[in-house]
Amino acid sequence: MRQIMLDTETTGLDWRNGDRVIEIGCVELLNRSLTGRHFHVYINPGRSIDAEAVAVHGITEEFLADKPRFAEIVDDFEAFVRDAELVIHNASFDVGFLDNELQLLGRGRLDTLCAGVIDTLRMAKEQNPGKKASLDALCDRYEIDNGHRELHGALLDAELLAEVYLAMTRGQESLMIGLDDEPLPGAADDGAAPRERASIVVVRADAAELGAHEAMLADIAKANKGLCLWLPPAQEPPAPG
Template identity: 75%
Template sequence: MRQIVLDTETTGLDWRNGDRVIEIGCVELLNRNLTGSHYHVYINPERGIDAEAVAVHGITEDFLTDKPKFRDIVDGFEAFVRDAELVIHNANFDVGFLNHELSLLGRAKLDVLCAGVVDTLRMAKEQNPGKKASLDALCDRFEINNSARTLHGALLDAELLADVYLAMTRGQESLIMTLEEPVPGSAEAGGVLVERPPLAVLRASDEELAEHARVLQDIVKATKGSCLWIPPASEAGAPAG
Protein backbone atom coordinates (compact mmCIF):
# COMPACT_ATOMS: atom_id res chain seq x y z
CA MET A 1 0.00 0.00 0.00
CA ARG A 2 1.70 3.18 -1.23
CA GLN A 3 0.52 6.52 0.11
CA ILE A 4 1.80 10.04 -0.53
CA VAL A 5 1.31 12.64 2.20
CA LEU A 6 1.03 15.95 0.37
CA ASP A 7 0.87 19.67 1.11
CA THR A 8 0.98 22.82 -1.00
CA GLU A 9 1.52 26.53 -0.52
CA THR A 10 -0.20 29.00 -2.82
CA THR A 11 -0.37 32.67 -3.83
CA GLY A 12 -3.78 33.04 -2.20
CA LEU A 13 -6.89 31.24 -1.09
CA ASP A 14 -8.83 30.54 -4.31
CA TRP A 15 -7.61 29.13 -7.61
CA ARG A 16 -10.86 30.40 -9.18
CA ASN A 17 -9.55 33.93 -8.68
CA GLY A 18 -6.30 33.10 -10.47
CA ASP A 19 -4.25 31.99 -7.48
CA ARG A 20 -1.51 29.47 -8.21
CA VAL A 21 0.59 26.80 -6.49
CA ILE A 22 4.06 27.97 -5.40
CA GLU A 23 5.30 25.00 -3.36
CA ILE A 24 4.62 21.26 -3.26
CA GLY A 25 5.92 18.94 -0.55
CA CYS A 26 5.35 15.17 -0.44
CA VAL A 27 6.60 12.25 1.66
CA GLU A 28 6.09 8.58 0.87
CA LEU A 29 4.51 5.90 3.06
CA LEU A 30 4.79 2.26 2.08
CA ASN A 31 2.65 -0.11 4.15
CA ARG A 32 2.37 2.66 6.78
CA ASN A 33 6.13 3.14 7.04
CA LEU A 34 8.01 6.29 6.04
CA THR A 35 10.44 5.31 3.29
CA GLY A 36 12.58 8.47 3.37
CA SER A 37 11.59 9.22 -0.23
CA HIS A 38 10.18 12.70 -0.73
CA TYR A 39 9.33 15.24 -3.41
CA HIS A 40 9.78 18.97 -2.88
CA VAL A 41 9.74 21.89 -5.29
CA TYR A 42 9.20 25.65 -5.33
CA ILE A 43 7.30 27.00 -8.34
CA ASN A 44 7.26 30.36 -10.09
CA PRO A 45 3.54 31.21 -10.27
CA GLU A 46 3.97 33.88 -12.95
CA ARG A 47 1.90 36.29 -10.87
CA GLY A 48 1.99 38.19 -7.59
CA ILE A 49 1.48 36.73 -4.11
CA ASP A 50 -1.09 38.08 -1.66
CA ALA A 51 0.43 39.78 1.38
CA GLU A 52 -1.77 37.63 3.64
CA ALA A 53 -0.35 34.49 2.05
CA VAL A 54 3.25 35.69 2.48
CA ALA A 55 2.51 36.24 6.16
CA VAL A 56 1.50 32.57 6.43
CA HIS A 57 4.28 30.85 4.48
CA GLY A 58 6.97 33.54 4.10
CA ILE A 59 7.53 32.83 0.39
CA THR A 60 8.08 36.00 -1.62
CA GLU A 61 7.91 36.85 -5.31
CA ASP A 62 11.65 37.64 -5.34
CA PHE A 63 12.46 34.18 -3.95
CA LEU A 64 10.44 32.51 -6.72
CA THR A 65 11.81 34.55 -9.62
CA ASP A 66 14.34 31.91 -10.72
CA LYS A 67 12.23 28.87 -9.79
CA PRO A 68 10.72 26.53 -12.42
CA LYS A 69 7.17 26.96 -13.63
CA PHE A 70 4.56 24.27 -13.08
CA ARG A 71 4.85 23.06 -16.67
CA ASP A 72 8.54 22.42 -16.01
CA ILE A 73 7.94 20.18 -12.98
CA VAL A 74 4.68 18.45 -13.87
CA ASP A 75 6.32 15.28 -15.20
CA GLY A 76 8.29 14.74 -12.00
CA PHE A 77 5.27 15.49 -9.82
CA GLU A 78 3.04 13.07 -11.72
CA ALA A 79 5.68 10.35 -11.59
CA PHE A 80 5.99 10.66 -7.80
CA VAL A 81 2.27 10.55 -6.98
CA ARG A 82 1.02 8.24 -9.75
CA ASP A 83 -1.18 5.34 -8.55
CA ALA A 84 -0.67 6.26 -4.87
CA GLU A 85 -3.35 7.19 -2.36
CA LEU A 86 -2.96 10.84 -1.33
CA VAL A 87 -3.17 11.91 2.33
CA ILE A 88 -3.95 15.63 2.58
CA HIS A 89 -5.14 17.96 5.35
CA ASN A 90 -8.13 19.93 4.04
CA ALA A 91 -7.94 18.02 0.78
CA ASN A 92 -10.45 20.15 -1.13
CA PHE A 93 -8.04 23.09 -1.00
CA ASP A 94 -4.92 21.31 -2.30
CA VAL A 95 -6.77 19.09 -4.77
CA GLY A 96 -8.58 22.09 -6.21
CA PHE A 97 -5.33 23.98 -6.77
CA LEU A 98 -3.44 21.00 -8.22
CA ASN A 99 -6.30 20.01 -10.52
CA HIS A 100 -6.40 23.59 -11.77
CA GLU A 101 -2.67 23.53 -12.50
CA LEU A 102 -2.99 20.20 -14.30
CA SER A 103 -6.00 21.35 -16.32
CA LEU A 104 -4.13 24.46 -17.52
CA LEU A 105 -1.70 22.05 -19.18
CA GLY A 106 -4.38 19.67 -20.45
CA ARG A 107 -3.23 16.92 -18.08
CA ALA A 108 -5.37 14.34 -16.29
CA LYS A 109 -6.67 15.36 -12.87
CA LEU A 110 -5.70 13.71 -9.60
CA ASP A 111 -8.71 11.39 -9.51
CA VAL A 112 -7.36 9.76 -12.68
CA LEU A 113 -3.69 10.00 -11.75
CA CYS A 114 -3.97 8.70 -8.16
CA ALA A 115 -5.75 5.91 -6.29
CA GLY A 116 -7.83 8.18 -4.05
CA VAL A 117 -7.59 10.87 -1.39
CA VAL A 118 -7.74 10.70 2.41
CA ASP A 119 -8.74 14.02 4.01
CA THR A 120 -7.22 14.11 7.50
CA LEU A 121 -9.15 17.27 8.38
CA ARG A 122 -12.46 15.48 7.83
CA MET A 123 -11.12 12.41 9.64
CA ALA A 124 -10.07 14.49 12.66
CA LYS A 125 -13.49 16.17 12.87
CA GLU A 126 -15.24 12.79 12.71
CA GLN A 127 -13.00 11.31 15.41
CA ASN A 128 -13.28 14.30 17.78
CA PRO A 129 -16.37 16.39 16.98
CA GLY A 130 -16.18 19.95 18.25
CA LYS A 131 -12.43 19.90 18.89
CA LYS A 132 -9.82 21.89 17.00
CA ALA A 133 -8.60 20.05 13.92
CA SER A 134 -5.78 22.24 12.59
CA LEU A 135 -2.41 20.61 11.96
CA ASP A 136 -0.94 22.37 15.00
CA ALA A 137 -3.84 21.22 17.19
CA LEU A 138 -3.41 17.63 16.03
CA CYS A 139 0.32 17.77 16.68
CA ASP A 140 -0.46 18.85 20.24
CA ARG A 141 -3.08 16.12 20.66
CA PHE A 142 -0.76 13.35 19.50
CA GLU A 143 2.37 14.83 21.14
CA ILE A 144 4.21 15.39 17.85
CA ASN A 145 6.99 17.96 18.01
CA ASN A 146 6.14 20.86 15.69
CA SER A 147 8.45 23.43 17.24
CA ALA A 148 10.17 23.98 13.87
CA ARG A 149 6.90 25.13 12.34
CA THR A 150 7.21 28.90 12.75
CA LEU A 151 5.80 29.36 9.23
CA HIS A 152 3.85 27.03 6.97
CA GLY A 153 6.04 25.05 4.61
CA ALA A 154 4.85 22.31 2.27
CA LEU A 155 7.55 19.73 2.99
CA LEU A 156 7.67 20.28 6.76
CA ASP A 157 3.87 20.22 6.94
CA ALA A 158 3.76 16.98 4.91
CA GLU A 159 6.28 15.39 7.29
CA LEU A 160 4.25 16.47 10.33
CA LEU A 161 1.02 15.33 8.71
CA ALA A 162 2.51 11.89 8.04
CA ASP A 163 3.19 11.49 11.77
CA VAL A 164 -0.29 12.79 12.61
CA TYR A 165 -1.95 10.44 10.13
CA LEU A 166 -0.11 7.41 11.49
CA ALA A 167 -1.12 8.40 15.03
CA MET A 168 -4.76 8.94 14.01
CA THR A 169 -4.98 5.56 12.32
CA ARG A 170 -2.88 3.55 14.78
CA GLY A 171 -4.19 0.00 14.98
CA GLN A 172 -5.24 -0.15 11.35
CA GLU A 173 -1.96 -1.81 10.45
CA SER A 174 -3.35 -4.99 12.01
CA LEU A 175 -6.11 -4.93 9.38
CA ILE A 176 -3.68 -4.93 6.47
CA MET A 177 -3.48 -8.45 5.10
CA THR A 178 -1.13 -9.51 2.36
CA LEU A 179 -2.86 -12.21 0.38
CA GLU A 180 0.43 -13.54 -0.95
CA GLU A 181 1.84 -14.07 2.55
CA PRO A 182 2.05 -17.83 3.34
CA VAL A 183 0.28 -19.25 6.35
CA PRO A 184 2.72 -19.72 9.26
CA GLY A 185 3.77 -23.37 9.53
CA SER A 186 2.74 -24.19 5.98
CA ALA A 187 5.05 -25.71 3.41
CA GLU A 188 5.17 -22.35 1.60
CA ALA A 189 6.45 -20.71 4.78
CA GLY A 190 9.19 -23.33 5.18
CA GLY A 191 7.30 -25.50 7.64
CA VAL A 192 6.90 -29.28 7.56
CA LEU A 193 3.42 -30.70 7.12
CA VAL A 194 2.87 -33.66 9.47
CA GLU A 195 -0.15 -35.97 9.17
CA ARG A 196 -2.03 -36.06 12.44
CA PRO A 197 -2.92 -39.50 13.90
CA PRO A 198 -6.63 -40.13 14.55
CA LEU A 199 -7.84 -38.97 17.94
CA ALA A 200 -8.20 -41.76 20.50
CA VAL A 201 -11.67 -42.00 22.08
CA LEU A 202 -11.54 -43.24 25.70
CA ARG A 203 -14.87 -44.65 26.85
CA ALA A 204 -15.86 -45.10 30.51
CA SER A 205 -15.66 -48.62 31.94
CA ASP A 206 -18.62 -50.36 33.63
CA GLU A 207 -17.06 -49.65 37.03
CA GLU A 208 -16.68 -45.94 36.21
CA LEU A 209 -20.28 -45.71 34.96
CA ALA A 210 -21.50 -47.36 38.16
CA GLU A 211 -19.51 -44.93 40.31
CA HIS A 212 -20.88 -42.00 38.30
CA ALA A 213 -24.45 -43.20 38.88
CA ARG A 214 -23.76 -43.57 42.60
CA VAL A 215 -22.48 -39.99 42.86
CA LEU A 216 -25.56 -38.70 41.03
CA GLN A 217 -27.84 -40.53 43.45
CA ASP A 218 -26.01 -38.93 46.37
CA ILE A 219 -26.64 -35.53 44.75
CA VAL A 220 -30.34 -36.39 44.31
CA LYS A 221 -30.63 -37.20 48.02
CA ALA A 222 -28.74 -34.07 49.07
CA THR A 223 -30.86 -31.80 46.85
CA LYS A 224 -34.15 -33.60 47.48
CA GLY A 225 -34.54 -34.70 43.90
CA SER A 226 -33.35 -31.60 41.99
CA CYS A 227 -30.30 -33.01 40.26
CA LEU A 228 -29.85 -31.36 36.85
CA TRP A 229 -27.76 -34.22 35.47
CA ILE A 230 -30.56 -36.80 35.79
CA PRO A 231 -33.40 -36.30 33.28
CA PRO A 232 -37.00 -36.98 34.30
CA ALA A 233 -38.15 -40.57 33.85
CA SER A 234 -40.26 -39.66 30.77
CA GLU A 235 -37.20 -38.10 29.07
CA ALA A 236 -35.01 -41.06 30.01
CA GLY A 237 -37.30 -43.45 28.15
CA ALA A 238 -39.15 -44.87 31.17
CA PRO A 239 -42.81 -45.69 30.54
CA ALA A 240 -45.12 -42.86 31.49
CA GLY A 241 -47.44 -44.21 34.18
Protein backbone atom coordinates in the same frame (compact mmCIF):
# COMPACT_ATOMS: atom_id res chain seq x y z
CA MET B 1 0.33 0.07 0.05
CA ARG B 2 2.01 3.21 -1.29
CA GLN B 3 0.81 6.50 0.15
CA ILE B 4 1.97 10.06 -0.44
CA MET B 5 1.58 12.75 2.23
CA LEU B 6 1.06 15.95 0.24
CA ASP B 7 0.88 19.67 1.00
CA THR B 8 0.97 22.84 -1.09
CA GLU B 9 1.50 26.54 -0.56
CA THR B 10 -0.24 29.03 -2.84
CA THR B 11 -0.45 32.70 -3.84
CA GLY B 12 -3.87 33.02 -2.21
CA LEU B 13 -6.96 31.17 -1.12
CA ASP B 14 -8.90 30.48 -4.33
CA TRP B 15 -7.68 29.08 -7.64
CA ARG B 16 -10.92 30.31 -9.21
CA ASN B 17 -9.64 33.85 -8.72
CA GLY B 18 -6.38 33.05 -10.51
CA ASP B 19 -4.35 31.99 -7.47
CA ARG B 20 -1.59 29.48 -8.23
CA VAL B 21 0.56 26.84 -6.53
CA ILE B 22 4.01 28.04 -5.44
CA GLU B 23 5.30 25.07 -3.42
CA ILE B 24 4.62 21.32 -3.36
CA GLY B 25 5.91 18.98 -0.66
CA CYS B 26 5.42 15.21 -0.65
CA VAL B 27 6.78 12.36 1.48
CA GLU B 28 6.32 8.67 0.70
CA LEU B 29 4.98 5.90 2.94
CA LEU B 30 5.19 2.28 1.90
CA ASN B 31 3.18 -0.14 4.04
CA ARG B 32 2.90 2.59 6.71
CA SER B 33 6.66 3.18 6.90
CA LEU B 34 8.51 6.30 5.76
CA THR B 35 10.80 5.39 2.88
CA GLY B 36 12.95 8.53 2.93
CA ARG B 37 11.81 9.44 -0.60
CA HIS B 38 10.30 12.88 -1.02
CA PHE B 39 9.34 15.39 -3.70
CA HIS B 40 9.80 19.10 -3.00
CA VAL B 41 9.76 22.04 -5.37
CA TYR B 42 9.19 25.80 -5.38
CA ILE B 43 7.30 27.16 -8.39
CA ASN B 44 7.24 30.56 -10.06
CA PRO B 45 3.52 31.34 -10.41
CA GLY B 46 3.94 34.17 -12.87
CA ARG B 47 1.77 36.46 -10.75
CA SER B 48 1.78 38.37 -7.46
CA ILE B 49 1.36 36.76 -4.05
CA ASP B 50 -1.24 38.05 -1.59
CA ALA B 51 0.29 39.74 1.45
CA GLU B 52 -1.88 37.57 3.72
CA ALA B 53 -0.45 34.44 2.10
CA VAL B 54 3.15 35.67 2.52
CA ALA B 55 2.40 36.20 6.23
CA VAL B 56 1.42 32.52 6.47
CA HIS B 57 4.22 30.82 4.48
CA GLY B 58 6.89 33.54 4.13
CA ILE B 59 7.46 32.84 0.41
CA THR B 60 7.99 36.04 -1.61
CA GLU B 61 7.86 36.89 -5.31
CA GLU B 62 11.58 37.74 -5.20
CA PHE B 63 12.42 34.29 -3.86
CA LEU B 64 10.41 32.61 -6.62
CA ALA B 65 11.71 34.77 -9.47
CA ASP B 66 14.27 32.18 -10.66
CA LYS B 67 12.21 29.09 -9.83
CA PRO B 68 10.67 26.82 -12.53
CA ARG B 69 7.10 27.15 -13.78
CA PHE B 70 4.62 24.36 -13.08
CA ALA B 71 4.93 23.15 -16.67
CA GLU B 72 8.63 22.46 -16.06
CA ILE B 73 8.06 20.24 -13.02
CA VAL B 74 4.76 18.56 -13.88
CA ASP B 75 6.35 15.39 -15.32
CA ASP B 76 8.38 14.80 -12.15
CA PHE B 77 5.37 15.53 -9.95
CA GLU B 78 3.10 13.13 -11.82
CA ALA B 79 5.75 10.41 -11.76
CA PHE B 80 6.12 10.72 -7.98
CA VAL B 81 2.41 10.54 -7.10
CA ARG B 82 1.18 8.23 -9.86
CA ASP B 83 -0.91 5.26 -8.62
CA ALA B 84 -0.37 6.20 -4.96
CA GLU B 85 -3.05 7.06 -2.42
CA LEU B 86 -2.76 10.73 -1.42
CA VAL B 87 -3.12 11.80 2.21
CA ILE B 88 -3.86 15.53 2.51
CA HIS B 89 -5.02 17.80 5.33
CA ASN B 90 -8.02 19.77 4.01
CA ALA B 91 -7.81 17.88 0.73
CA SER B 92 -10.36 19.93 -1.22
CA PHE B 93 -8.04 22.96 -1.05
CA ASP B 94 -4.89 21.25 -2.36
CA VAL B 95 -6.71 19.04 -4.87
CA GLY B 96 -8.57 22.05 -6.28
CA PHE B 97 -5.32 23.96 -6.83
CA LEU B 98 -3.43 21.00 -8.30
CA ASP B 99 -6.31 20.00 -10.58
CA ASN B 100 -6.39 23.57 -11.86
CA GLU B 101 -2.64 23.56 -12.56
CA LEU B 102 -2.92 20.23 -14.39
CA GLN B 103 -5.91 21.30 -16.43
CA LEU B 104 -4.25 24.56 -17.46
CA LEU B 105 -1.70 22.31 -19.18
CA GLY B 106 -4.35 20.03 -20.67
CA ARG B 107 -3.44 17.13 -18.38
CA GLY B 108 -5.63 14.74 -16.42
CA ARG B 109 -6.93 15.50 -12.95
CA LEU B 110 -5.50 13.88 -9.82
CA ASP B 111 -8.36 11.37 -9.64
CA THR B 112 -7.19 9.91 -12.96
CA LEU B 113 -3.59 9.83 -11.80
CA CYS B 114 -3.79 8.57 -8.21
CA ALA B 115 -5.49 5.70 -6.40
CA GLY B 116 -7.56 7.94 -4.12
CA VAL B 117 -7.42 10.73 -1.53
CA ILE B 118 -7.70 10.60 2.26
CA ASP B 119 -8.62 13.91 3.94
CA THR B 120 -7.14 13.94 7.45
CA LEU B 121 -9.10 17.10 8.34
CA ARG B 122 -12.38 15.29 7.75
CA MET B 123 -11.02 12.20 9.52
CA ALA B 124 -10.03 14.28 12.58
CA LYS B 125 -13.48 15.91 12.77
CA GLU B 126 -15.17 12.52 12.59
CA GLN B 127 -12.91 11.03 15.27
CA ASN B 128 -13.17 14.01 17.66
CA PRO B 129 -16.32 16.05 16.91
CA GLY B 130 -16.20 19.62 18.19
CA LYS B 131 -12.46 19.64 18.81
CA LYS B 132 -9.85 21.66 16.92
CA ALA B 133 -8.62 19.83 13.84
CA SER B 134 -5.81 22.00 12.48
CA LEU B 135 -2.46 20.33 11.86
CA ASP B 136 -0.97 22.14 14.87
CA ALA B 137 -3.89 21.01 17.07
CA LEU B 138 -3.42 17.40 15.94
CA CYS B 139 0.31 17.59 16.65
CA ASP B 140 -0.56 18.68 20.20
CA ARG B 141 -3.16 15.91 20.57
CA TYR B 142 -0.78 13.17 19.45
CA GLU B 143 2.31 14.69 21.15
CA ILE B 144 4.20 15.29 17.91
CA ASP B 145 6.95 17.90 18.15
CA ASN B 146 6.23 20.82 15.84
CA GLY B 147 8.21 23.45 17.71
CA HIS B 148 10.33 24.13 14.62
CA ARG B 149 7.22 25.11 12.62
CA GLU B 150 7.16 28.91 12.75
CA LEU B 151 5.75 29.31 9.24
CA HIS B 152 3.83 26.96 6.98
CA GLY B 153 6.02 25.05 4.56
CA ALA B 154 4.84 22.32 2.20
CA LEU B 155 7.58 19.76 2.88
CA LEU B 156 7.64 20.33 6.64
CA ASP B 157 3.86 20.10 6.82
CA ALA B 158 3.87 16.89 4.74
CA GLU B 159 6.41 15.37 7.16
CA LEU B 160 4.29 16.38 10.17
CA LEU B 161 1.19 15.06 8.43
CA ALA B 162 2.85 11.67 8.02
CA GLU B 163 3.37 11.43 11.79
CA VAL B 164 -0.17 12.67 12.48
CA TYR B 165 -1.73 10.23 10.00
CA LEU B 166 0.16 7.25 11.44
CA ALA B 167 -0.94 8.26 14.95
CA MET B 168 -4.57 8.71 13.87
CA THR B 169 -4.71 5.29 12.21
CA ARG B 170 -2.61 3.30 14.66
CA GLY B 171 -5.64 1.30 15.77
CA GLN B 172 -6.24 0.21 12.19
CA GLU B 173 -2.63 -0.95 11.97
CA SER B 174 -3.06 -3.03 15.15
CA LEU B 175 -6.19 -4.59 13.69
CA MET B 176 -4.37 -5.55 10.51
CA ILE B 177 -1.48 -7.04 12.48
CA GLY B 178 -3.99 -9.09 14.49
CA LEU B 179 -5.63 -10.35 11.34
CA ASP B 180 -2.26 -11.30 9.89
CA ASP B 181 -1.44 -13.29 13.01
CA GLU B 182 -4.66 -15.32 12.92
CA PRO B 183 -5.00 -18.29 10.53
CA LEU B 184 -7.71 -17.85 7.93
CA PRO B 185 -10.88 -19.91 8.43
CA GLY B 186 -10.47 -23.24 6.71
CA ALA B 187 -6.68 -22.97 6.51
CA ALA B 188 -4.76 -26.11 7.40
CA ASP B 189 -2.13 -25.85 10.11
CA ASP B 190 -0.93 -29.47 10.00
CA GLY B 191 0.11 -29.85 6.39
CA ALA B 192 -3.24 -31.36 5.40
CA ALA B 193 -5.29 -30.07 2.49
CA PRO B 194 -7.35 -26.95 3.29
CA ARG B 195 -10.89 -27.63 4.46
CA GLU B 196 -13.73 -26.50 2.21
CA ARG B 197 -15.46 -23.33 3.30
CA ALA B 198 -19.15 -23.62 4.07
CA SER B 199 -21.35 -22.02 1.40
CA ILE B 200 -23.04 -18.76 2.35
CA VAL B 201 -26.80 -18.99 2.72
CA VAL B 202 -28.70 -15.93 1.51
CA VAL B 203 -32.18 -15.55 3.04
CA ARG B 204 -34.32 -13.10 1.08
CA ALA B 205 -37.32 -11.25 2.45
CA ASP B 206 -40.71 -12.71 1.52
CA ALA B 207 -43.70 -10.71 0.26
CA ALA B 208 -45.13 -10.16 3.75
CA GLU B 209 -41.81 -8.84 5.07
CA LEU B 210 -41.37 -6.54 2.07
CA GLY B 211 -44.90 -5.21 2.62
CA ALA B 212 -44.19 -4.52 6.30
CA HIS B 213 -40.96 -2.73 5.34
CA GLU B 214 -42.77 -0.50 2.83
CA ALA B 215 -45.41 0.33 5.44
CA MET B 216 -42.75 1.33 7.97
CA LEU B 217 -41.05 3.64 5.42
CA ALA B 218 -44.40 5.22 4.62
CA ASP B 219 -44.97 5.91 8.35
CA ILE B 220 -41.51 7.52 8.61
CA ALA B 221 -42.21 9.70 5.57
CA LYS B 222 -45.61 10.73 6.96
CA ALA B 223 -44.08 11.71 10.31
CA ASN B 224 -41.40 13.77 8.56
CA LYS B 225 -43.62 15.69 6.12
CA GLY B 226 -42.83 13.39 3.24
CA LEU B 227 -39.08 13.17 3.90
CA CYS B 228 -37.56 9.72 4.24
CA LEU B 229 -33.90 8.94 3.51
CA TRP B 230 -34.74 5.46 2.18
CA LEU B 231 -37.47 6.60 -0.22
CA PRO B 232 -36.95 8.43 -3.53
CA PRO B 233 -38.14 12.08 -3.49
CA ALA B 234 -41.73 12.56 -4.56
CA GLN B 235 -42.11 13.47 -8.24
CA GLU B 236 -43.38 16.98 -9.01
CA PRO B 237 -46.64 16.93 -11.00
CA PRO B 238 -46.17 18.01 -14.61
CA ALA B 239 -46.75 21.70 -15.27
CA PRO B 240 -49.99 22.43 -17.13
CA GLY B 241 -49.40 22.65 -20.87
